[in-house]
Amino acid sequence: MxxxxxxxxxxxxxxxxxxxxxxxxxxxxxxxxxxxxxxxxxxxxxxxxxxxxxxxxxxxxxxxxxxxxxxxxxxxxxxxxxxxxxxxxxxxxxxxIGQRARSWTGAVRATRTEGEMGIREATSADAAAIARIYNHGIEDRVATLETEPRTPEERAAWLAARGPRHPVLVATDAAGAIVGWGALNPFNPRPVYDHVVDFSLYVARDQRGRGIGDALLGALETRARALGYHKMVLAAFPTNAPGMRLYERHGFTTVGIYHEQGMIDGQWVDVIIMERLLG
Ligand SMILES: CC(C)(COP(=O)(O)OP(=O)(O)OC[C@H]1O[C@@H](n2cnc3c(N)ncnc32)[C@H](O)[C@@H]1OP(=O)(O)O)[C@@H](O)C(=O)NCCC(=O)NCCS
Missing domain, CATH: 1.10.10.10 (Winged helix-like DNA-binding domain superfamily/Winged helix DNA-binding domain)
Structure with missing residues (x-):
């Protein structure tokens, strides 16, 4: 060796x-x-x-x-x-090197196809699964400055309050179980920002690293374009390696970093702002 x-x-x-x-x-x-x-x-x-x-x-x-x-x-x-x-x-x-990259991409696609992963619009019946997966992200302290766990009721109200320009998508496995979700969120209520959309992306803890986040982000981008958005933005922890890799691969670039922006469990955390023009 x-x-x-x-x-x-x-x-x-x-x-x-x-x-x-x-x-x-x-x-x-x-x-x-x-x-x-x-x-x-x-x-x-x-x-x-x-x-x-x-x-x-x-x-x-x-x-x-x-x-x-x-x-x-x-x-x-x-x-x-x-x-x-x-x-x-x-x-x-x-x-x-190119061949190795191709075989890896093929493996990811094969996993998705074998698993028959699907992506669809969320309904109120998905609130419990969305809350469960969101809570994985909150508990793991890798994704969000949110610290309070969510309940199915809270997520059902969140779903019901969303307008047509702010959809929630869920990824499902072969059995139809929800394995991840993504949402297009309002960026700023002022009309001048109508062309900018923020997003959230969460994959169930035991399903990460299988291409689900990649597929969901692709679906969010397609939906954002169809809804006439010009730009997608996000806020994340720069230490979130899978997230950073995913966003960079999808063409997001860094706008800047808020240093010591939040405090979680007594520790300062930086927050990175990224953007992608949809063209
Ligand atoms: C970030 C997240 C959404 C990514 O979804 P995922 O399904 O795990 O990601 P994918 O399998 O599509 O992989 C995306 C990229 O991250 C890479 N990646 C996956 N796990 C990784 C790890 N532990 N370390 C480094 N890179 C990793 C993959 O290799 C892939 O890059 P590549 O295709 O160039 O090789 C998911 O990990 C997650 O839900 N994390 C917790 C919540 C969160 O952080 N949300 C984002 C808040 S901003």
Missing amino acids: RGQERMQSVAEARALRMLRALASPARFRIVEILAERKDGTSPQLMDELGLAQSSLHDHLTALREAGLIQASGDGPNRYYCLDPTALEYLGAYLSG
Whole structure:
């Protein structure tokens, strides 16, 4: 295992050396020029790139040290050419990462399909399940500055008070049991903010990490667009790793952090504000 890890880190270091060398417009252009022909000399490359000799020399050295080009001959007869195996190696390395990402996405989708997860509009009959899942989030102290547990009656009243622009969606498993919920909430009652919507997202404690939050957030975004919203916003704890990852993957960016904004169980907590323009 240690040997395998060492092999991986050597492979990673090689790929990183090449990527660093390529991350310069001039060096990238040298690689493209050399890919078009068998080889090239310094004067030819200086002509084509409009670079001073010392600058070209530095770029060629960086590319050679990264293993991307080779040199042969001396003086004016010194020729540079690409090492095609290096670029093939880098291409295969990046493609491997892409394949791993694809297989993971496929696994998440398979879990959803196998489980026949569904998403539908919440009804008053869902109030107890919504309260139960909300209370998981409140008790775990990872999600909200709310500290008082909710009751089915309180959630039923909350559902009944919502207008058509502030729907609540529930995610259900194959048996129809509710495993998560999401809501589009009013951001600010002033009409100038009509295009902005806040949201809540909660997945049952034993169902987290299976793609339910991802699916619910996708459904909330679709619904927000259909309702004519221009922007979604949220407030969260920056320490909420699954939440942060989910929001960033959905294109939310950080507006700012309220430092020591709340106090829970005698501890200050920061609150991060994020937004996403729906376009
Ligand atoms: C935040 C929450 C809604 C996410 O829902 P989920 O169904 O667990 O999330 P998903 O399975 O869709 O995963 C979303 C991302 O988080 C990542 N993730 C899941 N669990 C994680 C963990 N423990 N640590 C780090 N990342 C994690 C997943 O890998 C995924 O990212 P990826 O697709 O790029 O790999 C859910 O964890 C939850 O209900 N938490 C408690 C309540 C809460 O925090 N609500 C949000 C308040 S702002």
